[in-house]
Amino acid sequence: MATRTKRAGEERLIKKYPNRRLYDTQTSTYVTLVDIKGLVMANEAFKVVDAKTEDDLTRNILMQIILEEEACGSPVFSSQMLSQIIRFYGNSMQGLMGNYLEKTMQSFVDIHGTLSDQSKGVTGGTDAWAQAMNMQNPMMQGLMGNYMEQSKDLFMKMQEQMQSSQSMFKGFPFTPPVPKKEND
Structure with missing residues (x-):
């Protein structure tokens, strides 16, 4: 064949x-x-x-x-994270959650690629980069944690602004006009 x-x-x-x-x-x-x-x-x-x-x-x-x-090996997903993901199935935010995870993962891949490319010139190859990353793992986890906290804070502020803008318009009468009755 x-x-x-x-x-x-x-x-x-x-x-x-x-x-x-x-x-x-x-x-x-x-x-x-x-x-x-x-x-x-x-x-x-x-x-x-x-x-x-x-x-x-x-x-x-x-x-x-x-x-x-x-x-096998060390898992990427903790039980807590998997539980949280499962809770989004059937939730109105399910589509948003998938999109958010995809974009976050792409950002992580992009950052990793950029750092890896930059380190090739400095360290002479990816083996040295891998060794440096293993030594700096707690630092990288801290950086990623800070990034996620900033993302969370930004989302919460955006949500607060949206809620305050809705309450700003509550005093305005947005009822549809009543049609005028014709007198015979």
């Missing part, structure tokens, strides 16, 4: 079969969750679909990878 070549900008297609096996259509081979994690780490675009129904299963597979990663 010849391997299918991927065109530029095209997502790599992974098919999931009823026997739970994952098939990479680009390489014409069966792959594992470890292989898919490798695609994520390589920043390669891919999509996982059900082989029968063509339903998109990408999120489910990514959640499986996160679950496996959380089970």
Whole structure:
């Protein structure tokens, strides 16, 4: 069987079969969750679909990878954080929460990338950066904590301003005009 070549900008297609096996259509081979994690780490675009129904299963597979990663080593998510996330499901703020987490994560990735790029010139490579980050972990946690506190304070101030602006207009009569009655 010849391997299918991927065109530029095209997502790599992974098919999931009823026997739970994952098939990479680009390489014409069966792959594992470890292989898919490798695609994520390589920043390669891919999509996982059900082989029968063509339903998109990408999120489910990514959640499986996160679950496996959380089970071994030191987890990223604390029980408290997971509980808080669960409480947002079905809440009117669910969409806002997802958007907020996505933007916060992107900011974190951007900051990490910038610091990593800057350190390459200073330290000679990412190994030195990783060592420095391990030594400075409490400091970085403090910085991120301060960043999150500032974000929280900004949100609370914005909410207070919105509430005060609503109360500012309470004294104005905003009732619709009553139509005039015609006298015969």
